[in-house]
Amino acid sequence: FFILGEIVVNEVNFVRKCIATDTSQYDLWGKLVCTNFKISFITDDPMPLQKFHYKNLLLGEHDVPLTGIEQIVTVNDTKRKQKVLGPNQKLKFNPTELIIYCKDFRIVRFRFDEAGPESAKKVCLAIAHYSQPTDLQLLFAFEYVGEIYHNPAKKVNGVDPGGGGGGGSAQQTPLFETYSDWDREIKRTGASEWRVCSVNEGYMISTCLPEYFVVPSSLADQDLKLFSYSFIGRRMPSWSWSHPNGSALVRMANIKDVLQQRRIDQRICNAITRSHPQRSDVYKSDLDKCLPSIQEIQAAHIKLKQLCVNEPFEETEEKWLSSLENTRWLEYIRSFLKHSAELVYMMECKHVSVVLQEEEGRDLSCLAASLIQVMLDPYFRTIVGFQSLIQKEWVMAGYQFLDRCNHLKRSDKESPLFLMFLDCVWQLLEQYPAAFEFSEVYLTVLYDSARVSLFGTFLFNCPHQRVKESTEFAISKNIQLGDEKGLTFPCVWDWSLQFTSRDRLLFHNPLYIGKSAPCVHNGAVKTFKRSKKNYSSTLRGAPPALKNGIISEQEFLPRRNSLILKLKPDFLQQAESQSNSMEQYFRDWFAKPADLHGVILPHISGTQIKLWKLCYFRWVPEAQINHGGFITAFHKVSLLADEVDMLNRNLRQCKSNASSQGNCSELDQSRMYFRANGLNDTSGAPDFLSSSFPFSPVGNLCRRSILGTPLSKFLSGAKIWLSTETLANED
Secondary structure (H helix, E strand, C coil): CCCCCCCEEEEEEEEEECCECCCCCCCEEEEEEEECCEEEEECCCCCCCCCCCCCCCCCCCCCEEHHHEEEEEEEECCCCEEEECCCCCCCCCCCCEEEEEECCCCEEEEECCCCCHHHHHHHHHHHHHHCCCCCHHHCHHHHHHHHHHHCCCCCHHHCCCCCCCCCCCCCCCCCCCCHHHHHHHHHHHCCCCEEEECCCHHHCCCCCCCCCEEEECCCCHHHHHHHHCCEHHHCCCEEEEECCCCCEEEEEECECCHHHHHHHHHHHHHHHHHCCCCCCCEEEEEHHHHCCCHHHHHHHHHHHHHHHHHCCHHHHHHHHHHHHHHHCHHHHHHHHHHHHHHHHHHHHCCCCEEEEEECCCCCHHHHHHHHHHHHHCHHHHCHHHHHHHHHHHHHCCCCCHHHHCCCCCCCCCCCCHHHHHHHHHHHHHHHCHHHCCECHHHHHHHHHHCCCCCCCCCCCCCHHHHHHHHHHHHHHCCCCCCCCCCCCCCCCCCHHHCCCHHHHHHHECCCCCCCCCEEEECCEEEECCCCHHHHHCCCCCCCCCHHHCCCCCCCCCCCCCCCECCCCCCHHHHHHHHHHHHHHHHHHHHCCCCCCCCCCCCCCCCCCCCCCHHHHHCCCHHHCCECCCHHHHHHHHHHHHHHHHHHHHHHHHHHHCCCHHHHHHHHCCCCCCCCCCCCCCCCCCCCCCECCCCCCCCCCECECCCCCCCHHHCCCCCCCCCCHHHHHHHC
């Protein structure tokens, strides 16, 4: 299956896809194809031992998108040579084997024993060339959109490429590309003293800010234009969210003009203070000083990858947990959660506005601002709300997806901040499963979708780059844009482009307790609605031991240069009492029962921050627990939720005496992927369930075992993820 604009650039027959390293009996025979979108292995052989596969409508079970490739290694057994292939390198030997290392930790291996040697060499070089493009406009999304504009009737899976549709959902995801989207968000949060600013229309002021953003009402456009020259990247302070108590969350780049710094700081703070109903102080967090750098996060991710995929487990089994700790990945997760919780305290309890300051204001602040809003606002814990949050705080705020995801394979700015954000959200989901509408499958698929080059959502460094590059592309292809600001790329939020409506049900968390959960009482359907009072009150978590929670006397003392921007004269004398106040807030918070529609705060002790196994271990057969893992509980809860839904529908049917035709259609509806066959359904779990569900490591990772082995042989495969330097030396 090929989509519009996809062309085959090279292919080779009689290729063997390796399934296991210790035997070839499960290997598949077929054709290896390289297109301008993906590498694809086409076979008529059935997958061995595989009873379930989560199907992507864009990618087959043997396909890898070109932007999902990390490294390409060719091997010649006879000459005992191996080489990492770059985009324009020559291959001096005929490869007998091709190993594809993927960004999602997959390893895919092909053998060319029966294939023509020259054909094998050509397809390897084609994959290396097309997976490492030299220009942004060579990414597949441009080719696809160009074809769409010339052939408007031909759309991928029959769906229009633009918009923020939920894939069958009636509710659209706001993209924050228009004035009206920002205005609705102001009204939703009750930020009456803030306004939508259009001073950057046409990106006249800053190319890394959106055309529309929100500022204090007391700041005039002329002042903003004047102040903008003093900020790095001309990124003026912009509003993110407002609490019902009036405190606001604001993002700001550093001021580069040292002479004007104090004056501009004071002017901005005064404007934010005037936008607060109680004229409260402004609290400032210097994220560059409080949180790990993007370089440290990248180094931790590389170590995590090596640990999860590279090391033979029998050599590291005794020290695996300490090795995990030494990656510092979980330590950095803890840092972001902890610091976000501190700032939640300032907004929720102290009623002060918070300014997140960072050098350019488009990396750490994306993550921190998003986490704070997930903790404070239950809307952002729904699917549509979470998607709107990513649009607002990442896509439109100028997070550099092109560089940080390294789509062009040549950026020294690569750093997995977006993955770290999803991991932090997964930690909260793990701790408060009933507070989130989406599941960990949704988070994992979202991470995967950031590396599918069909979608424009995660392809660019900023909205201006999308407009500029797509306009240039349109001119080169004679595409008439009319009044459009650049080309319209497919939106990742339209999940119907990738998954069937049935498969999309796995995105929904059966444990979620919605804001308006229907309840039948005395034959009448009633609805529990969250009041404003309940919203502003704090959510209470399960009471852990105090020292195992978020509270620590030393950790919560105010850090120098990290928090207060506008100091009261007596503030330093109040520092100790403020620290005690924060400590008491968390102590009280964790001691009371949960309100799932208020604030949620993380538990951050060593045992409560966990490794996200579904994301990092899903392709490792040895790490699988057959008929085990969280999915078994997910399955049981889904059946129970489906039974409850059936009972509710039956009660409504009896009460309303509706027509039988209408009743049948309602009774056939289900919001659960796993459905009960009837009331009191006692059927067992499906045979295909495992801890890696809905992903299957079979055929995707060439390891020592297919069926899974005891934990003592966990990660016992051959050494992989060889470094470029090591392989280059062996060439």
